[in-house]
Amino acid sequence: MKSLESYYKKAVILPSIIVILSSIAYGIWENLYEEKFKSEWLDANAILEISTVVVIANALFICILTLPLFLNNVAEIRKSIITSLLAWCLCPGIWIVFILRTHYQYLVHHSYRLDRESVFVLSNTLPYIIGLVWVFLIFRKDLNAAE
Numbered sequence: 001m002k003s004l005e006s007y008y009k010k011a012v013i014l015p016s017i018i019v020i021l022s023s024i025a026y027g028i029w030e031n032l033y034e035e036k037f038k039s040e041w042l043d044a045n046a047i048l049e050i051s052t053v054v055v056i057a058n059a060l061f062i063c064i065l066t067l068p069l070f071l072n073n074v075a076e077i078r079k080s081i082i083t084s085l086l087a088w089c090l091c092p093g094i095w096i097v098f099i100l101r102t103h104y105q106y107l108v109h110h111s112y113r114l115d116r117e118s119v120f121v122l123s124n125t126l127p128y129i130i131g132l133v134w135v136f137l138i139f140r141k142d143l144n145a146a147e
Helices: 004-033 044-065 067-073 075-079 081-111 116-123 126-146
Strands: none
Touching: 004 044, 004 067, 004 116, 004 126, 044 067, 044 081, 067 075, 067 081, 075 081, 081 116, 081 126, 116 126
């Protein structure tokens, strides 16, 4: 079985890199080709900078919240799929659900449709959901094969 560090890298570091790079690319594309952002206080470049800081902060926060996955080094936690899954996904899952629920409430009360903010929220949550679940399934398969 591989080390938990390699699973951690695949579960959250790789999605973080993808999210950060795609967010920057999308922001640049939007600044170049979409209608320009108009505000009394901010210009389009400031919005790109702010959104990049938010994306990086979210990525770091999810990376920190995923550290309990290393509790799977403890045999008692690793042997039960429930405790293993909780160690793997509980903390980042709570944060991701909070983000999605907050955005859902915004949609219900203000927007009533998916918009640019929805793209931003989904692009900052779905890669982590996919990464965490997919790599957890690989981890469990490798663990069962090693036994």
